Amino acid sequence: MTNNDQPTRSDRHRADYDDYDYDDEPRHGGLVKRIILWILGIIILLFVAGTALFFYYASSAPRISRSELAGQNTTTIYDDQNRVISRLGAQKREYATSGEVPDNLKHAVVAIEDRRFYKHHGVDPIRIMGAATANIFGRSAGMQGGSTLTQQLVKLSVFSTAASDRTFKRKAQEAWLAINVERHFSKNQILNFYINKVYMGNGVYGMQTAAQYYYGKDLDELDLSQQALLAGMPQSPTYYNPLSSNTKYATQRRNEVLNAMVRSKYISQAQANQAASESITDGLDPDHGNTSNNGTGVKEKVIDAYVKQVLADLEAKGYNPYNDGLKVHTNLDLDAQKHLYDAANNSVSFQSDQMQTGVAVTDPHNGQVVAMLGGRHTGNVVYGLNRAVQTNRSSGSTAKPLMDYGPAIEYLQWPTFKRVQDTRFVYPGTNKVLRDFDNQYKGSMTMREALVQSRNVPAIRTLQEVGIKRATDFVSGLGISQKDPYTLQSGIALYISPLQISAAYGAFANGGTYYKPYYISSITTQDGNVKQFNPQGKRTMSKATAYMITEMLKGVFNASEQGSASDAKLDGVNQAGKTGTTNYPSGSGHSGAMDSWMAGYTKNYSIAVWTGYDHPMQSPGLSDQGIKSAILLYRDLMDYLDSQNHASNWSMPDTVEAVRVNGKRQFVIKDSKWALEYAADDSDDDSDQDTSSSSSTSSSSRSESSSERDSENSSSRTEESSSSRTASSASASSASSSSAPAASSSSASAPAPAQSAGNGNGNGQ
Template sequence: MSDNNDQSQSRIARYHGDDGSLQTSGPKRRRPLWRTILYWLLGIILLGILAGGGLFAYYASSAPKITTAQLTSQNSTEILDDSGNVISNLGAQNRTYVHSQDIPTTLKQSVVSIEDRRFYKHHFGIDPMRIISATLANIHGSSLGLQGGSTLTQQLVKLSVFSTAASDRTLKRKSQEAALAYYVEKHYSKDQILEYYINKVYMGNGVYGMATAAKYYYNQPLKKLNYTELAVLAGMPQSPTYYDPVAHPSYAKQRRDTVLRAMYENKVISKQQLTDGLNTPISSGLSVNHTVNGTDSNDKIFDAYLQQVIKEVEKKGYNPYKEGIKVYTNLNMNAQKRLYDIVNTDKYVDFPSDLLQVGVTMTDPQTGAVTAMIGSRKQNVAFGLNRATQTDRSSGSTIKPFMDYGPAIEYKQWPTFKTVQDTKYNYPGTNIQLNDWDQKYQGSLTMRKALVESRNIPAIRTLEAVGLNRATEFMAQNGMKFKSALQYSNGIGAYVSSEQESAAFGAIANGGTYRAPHLVNKVITADGVTHKFDVASHRSMTSATAYMLTDMLKGVPTATWAPGAQIPGLYQAGKTGQSGYPSSVSGIPDGAVMDAWYSGYTQHSSISVWTGYDQPNEPNHYMTTAQLSIAESIYKNLQMYMAQTQSNDNWVRPSSVQVVRHNGVDELAVVGSDWKQYLNEKDQSSSTGSSSSMVSFSSFSRDNNSSSSTSDNAASSRESESNATQGGNNDNSSSNDASSSSSSSNSESNSSSNSESNNSQSSSH
């Protein structure tokens, strides 16, 4: 017994405290590790909730105000010009407002069933149960496309105040959206909220609101539609384009059937109605001859420009048809109106027929801003083929500064007096002979003369010396990329758009910096936030290359080579270009061509013009020698108009370029290059004259409305590709109907995929 007591006492330390009392101590009992971890987790979660709540409150406090006017107004997108004047309201005329008492109950039930089944049960603007349900459904992939996490109230707030761009889907935006949804729920009834939503949603084809959609798609008022037709409308707002019952009937039926099932689950329709509805053809009741309400008659003036603005805005993540935004463009409306008059009236240019088409782009070389664009003439169809951005017509010789001579200066540092050979020549690695437009050889001549006179053989010889890889690189640096590898034949004609050429010549004009062409300056969303966009730009060539190219190209707009583009006293440069017909095409007179171009520039305006027929192989759809100056005349009249408000600045020679006296002419060379090796080369041609000789600008009429005509002497010396029976550039697809091709504004163009043998039947100049 005493042993046990001793053992017990040995396990417990005994001692007397300061007060003489007996004290004992033993091993402390530790807290389980899992409980410690749990406490920490709970603490972290609590802190997270507090921090999240604080952040939510902070963001919500900065939410913009929302008014009845915003909730009831149409989401009209304003398009403004460079002066801030509204030039178009997308969809402004395309809505018929319908009040709650006139909205069929079945439509209300349809919308609630598919968009927010608990709409009448939640009263805070957001629905936590809906959010949790949608999240779980997305995780398990079982939502069947019925509903997302946003309530109808939240969707109304988005449509009224916020942008729908993916880049704007931030925590701050979500917090503000929830706060405003709560505000709307507290200040408006459920019927009012539903009314606003039904009238505001975008329904495709420029149509806003379900009442307008009923008229557009069924040519009936809402009250006359049956439940299957109302189900079609109720399902469209999620994706108006894909659920268009006319354009995409299969997708529209799938969506309608989803709505019908949701209506059945929500006890809106019976089982028999569901079965009948699912068996009803989607085409039932659809109107065949629906039309969008009238648009502004002035839109035809800038139809192509507006078309490209919408594409650019959509590419940036905004939907101009679903959200009310302000789009500030770079459009110079006065210049646009003048350009429209130039190509659509007989005051400036003598067109042979209304079928001859045009594609024109003007950019600011200093910024890359597209200031004017026109994609057709004599066209009344909205958003028709935009020939200013199409890339299926050959550029002819306007490509030579970028594929041939520009790379020669940039990579090989050729001086402007470098001798090039205009002698009998076959494409590299082939027995295909290339000829010039006049079927003659000039022997040895300077690079300057070869470029100004647009000799084909020297151009391809230069390309061969440069190499296709280097030439392709230089083209890409100047905004002209191709899906297929370039061929030697592309050195006298590539498939690019006037928009691409305008920007590329703009890079030469500004001293060697390529700035991507862009139409949109900024976007202001409905919440008042301004979104500005970076413009892609980079050094695409040295200042020496740019200056030397300009100095040579100054020799083109003269009485001899491009009389239609000559503007006495104006410092300008440019390049002509035409593409001829294959020899296999019969009935084409000598000198006739498919395409005629002129691309020219000052320091402030770069303009590229294409002219031709959409179906060039149709009878009489060719351009005669007398008509080749039309492109030049369009350029001249627009450039003269711009010169009235722009300074007339000459280019200043950079320190990297030196003047070399060669054969009595001031030529140019890159400082530090071995240009002396080219001095002894024989040039049998006469000089084209000093490009620095300019007539006093005072002799230039500041508002000359007369059209430019070509003299007989100039016409006889003009480029005429079809006279060359071999060599040059031809795309057999040019015989296709150009009007059926899709207009593309992408940076990638379609290069010719034909072999040189297929490309050898026409020449380019």
Template structure:
């Protein structure tokens, strides 16, 4: 019985081990064995534990892989979109003149895009050999490189996580991610890897390498290797020597440390030589070629950045005011000028712009002091395009005050053709010899007496004489007859806004800018069509789309009005007339000067001038000039400098008209000439007009007109109000 139980247990044990074939069952004694029963062997427990651990590790590994995949997919789904525009670094937004020459970079970082054929093969090889030797073998993520970087991290190498990134991953990081070390998280690295694989799928290796070489920062506010080549060496990439190529290829890793302009440029040389040796290993150059390049000083061929920066800054000063106005117009058109990739083409004539700047800042025109300021705008009257603009002189900073567009200063008598006599011809059909009274006069409804510059009255004179001699009393009387509403309508149609309906002292001065006057007088010059002054001809956006901009002119006055105003204003520029300093021998031109004095309460010397103006035009150009001080309560223009604007105009217009036709204005068929006292006067054909019950008079001979628009001080001009002339 005992033997049966024993065998039962043995059988059960045998069955148990049959279910675990990996473990051998213990041997048991057989019946009748003379040696007696043997003791059973113990199972190999150590092997069982290894198996269990392996199985658990396998399970955990699978779970970990699934979890990692899930996390990677989650991160990838949250990855930002990446487009070709993200990868292809758009060139810095820039402003160009009318000939397509760059005059201003808008971005804080300069970048000019290089196409693949502009990048020499040696430079591509240098970048790949140094940054990613397996670039042409991986699909955006390189497991071998990652493993090497991880091993380097364990060993304490400086390779780190960055060293595990391929060129494609670096491009992705530069395109859509922050480059901050704090942002190098697992999530970011996962997204970087995912996007790198997408980039590799959609773009060729050469395209990716080109993107990268245009994207990297090279120091000195310069991005992209093409821009760096021009900035550092003054030549295109294709003309670089091997040592220069190696220097540029090695700089992106640390532009500050590898800056060849540093006093101690040993790091730059070490990095350059590292690149050259990497090129040897890569098979791009021979050891002999590398050694020859290594023996060259790292400063070989570098430009003098001091003179380069000074030249660039001087060039920017020349165009400064024009650029300010251009940016303002671009923003009004709906463009964000802080973004890269905008190409803004302007109407600026760089030669005229340089002439304006030189005459304002040189010694061709004598200014009373270094602080005396100027603002000037020059337009093409037939299109409204602003061809040049200067916003000041001796300006200490860029993008400072643009005096050419300031509207807080009175235009003095320069506005009389726009506010008084133009509306009188347009709405009342006054002929050029219409009689106006130059007699004692008070502003309507006030006790304020209006005075002329000489505190004299000339009695009854013609409108022509009143305009050319800039008499204040006839201007105020004319505005009263025209009516403030008509005057406002007329001047507003010429692009000059009014704060209120003109009346009283506004007859001899409202606030205006040189930009506005150039546009308004341009309308007179072209026969009556107003074009808003414009700076931009076209804008090319980052996607290559071209947007053209042309201003449509609006009829602002009759051709008869424009012609008659021009004919009268010709007399302003004749010898011994009010703006004789603007005269250019033989040139057909017209214009109007203006002076603004001080009121008695401002306690300035007699004949002190607050603002001096001259706006003149030919059939090709209109030029408006203002001179004065930023702080007129402290400084003033002396009387003997009253002709500054006319002198400036004369220098600039003489230069501008050298290659332009000298064409006179032809009388339209809507006017009729009348000879009065040896002077040809004009009236609107077929229209009735009233002489106001005044006797007809002849214009004074223009050769005998008074020599200057008067120096005025307070009540000497317009009673208790600010003087204007």
């Protein structure tokens, strides 16, 4: 190639430019730039929107004063008349001034709760990012969260810790108030407020009070190990309680605090090791120093069971009753509660001081728990076993209206005069014979007679006809369920609590609506937010079923009908109810009754009482007098309640018709096949009334005359084959089956010990 053929430098430059796409780079660079600008714009927009929302929420934040920061977070519980019945943290409060708080305790609190406390201004962005990162990668080990000590103080002073309140709005207000607190108070003041406010377990607030409660000393008398434990307890006072049977977690938490103090260079590793070698239980004071209850005028023992359930309910709703400083209004009738406590512990005779009871009283109109007793002669135990809500004891024959006869009326439209058979019965597929308390059979009898006299075999035969499925549906509507399927045995023995029975019987009392029992009517948080709680009711049976069960259960109180609760009869009180007893299992080495129940109601109150021994296999069992204790306690309480709020008699719904059968007033569902066989009874008297003729209530006009009661008693063992008008022979035949002569029975008020037919069997009383 000649020199003339070689491209010059300028030619090569032009060639390079000729080969380059001039439009590609600007187009690509512009798109990236636009994307970046869009992202920046969105970030700025979100920041501006977030900032605006933050200040919008902050503008509505509650005010916070020095008194609120320094005050105690006592949750106050009220009865239904707005009277204070309990204050959590009622111990004498020992407020420590800043000079009385040792430096080591201050250092321990800062090291474990907020190690940048002296550097931030109420909110710590670095801490928030660190906590978020640690949570994402699981490296936090529970040591610290995103809230500063100042934010925690604000939360303890004006906000609830309920999960429902953990919102952006609440966090914004909390942060805003924390910033303002830092502007008006020194770090030392804020730390002192916190140390004197936090909950320390066992109803104790503040670390100075905790020092006395746990060690019987002031804060400045505690050693490093004890101070480190107190500093670490607020995160979980129950978990890190040194008085618990398992001190492993308290020891671990104390050591975490000591290690945090080493990392923050407040103490040396040698000092930490020395403190960690000390037993966590060293120096604990069993007498709790100089702490004492301020009191409310109400003895703790009187309301123990009720308050225990209120606290559990608060925690279930997401509140922390120990830290949130709540005002809790309950449905407790304090006067009724005091009367119940006194009756169980003093007035009513029990077999021994070791014999126990559980009692629940509800309002049938709304499900409010009016009173509750978890035990008697319980000593100094606080929040102990609440036998009113335990479900490990068989309810005996109180199950019969729920599992057998209620469903028979509801689903099969049985009248109260329906014939049932009390004859020898063997559980299908077994060789186990079902027996009654008197070991006798009475042949054919009416459903009313079978229920009033609490016969077992007719109840089980009724359940057979109803079917387990329908019976299960019926009790499920009454708030009763269990994991295992029900069996025929369930017809005379359900494992349910006094509270469940009280609420279920309340549906009979009010005409067929089940109300879920509840304790709390309203909760007011520290920031003034009020949460109201209303009745939760659902119709679970017809008015006819509720009324006819009630009419039959009135007879339980009448000795003339061999009612099993004649000792609980009260002149002038319109009540219905059912007893229940259970036997020891065969082969246990015990005979007689193991549990005794009495459940009854008026239109205004539903009461369920259990009595027995906590450890029945190590106890003597119930004597005849012991069986009566449940009935007598019920009688005493119902007498008091009805005197305070007298209930009128029940009115017959228009779906029910009264008829005369064998001279007795019976009840039948209108237009059912049984109703067509008998003439309506238009008389004003009510042969099933359990009030005396001396009653001054409006129901007295419906009371049965003495002569008619005598007539009914004399004919109660005869087969009902006639009515006030003569029924056809075919009708009579369909209404009654072959009957056996009645056998004499033992006294209903003092039943003879029964042969056990299996574990937890009802014995027919």
